[in-house]
Amino acid sequence: MWGRLLEDINEELGDLIKLEKQMINNLKLAGTLQALRRDVILCTAGFCKFEQELQKELEYGKNEYGDLHIQLIEKHRMRYLKIVENLAMLKRNVHQRLLEKRIK
Numbered sequence: 001m002w003g004r005l006l007e008d009i010n011e012e013l014g015d016l017i018k019l020e021k022q023m024i025n026n027l028k029l030a031g032t033l034q035a036l037r038r039d040v041i042l043c044t045a046g047f048c049k050f051e052q053e054l055q056k057e058l059e060y061g062k063n064e065y066g067d068l069h070i071q072l073i074e075k076h077r078m079r080y081l082k083i084v085e086n087l088a089m090l091k092r093n094v095h096q097r098l099l100e101k102r103i104k
Helices: 002-024 027-060 067-103
Strands: none
Touching: 002 027, 002 067, 027 067
């Protein structure tokens, strides 16, 4: 589930990056968008690796599902929520800058 949502966020960031290049032309905003895209890609990779390790543990491991797994899931969940929060902030920033361009 999170993997698909992160893919959607990555696509949306691609659209925002294009919009910034074509209409806003602000280097700081462009850098911030690229930084968030990098975070999304790293989060996606980390989450995929975690899922693979969890699946391997469930199939072949001798350890039971426990507190360590719950802590790792919570860590990934918090990272995902931070990305969603940053995306919402950046979208507001992009929309504000577009409105400012329209007024000028």
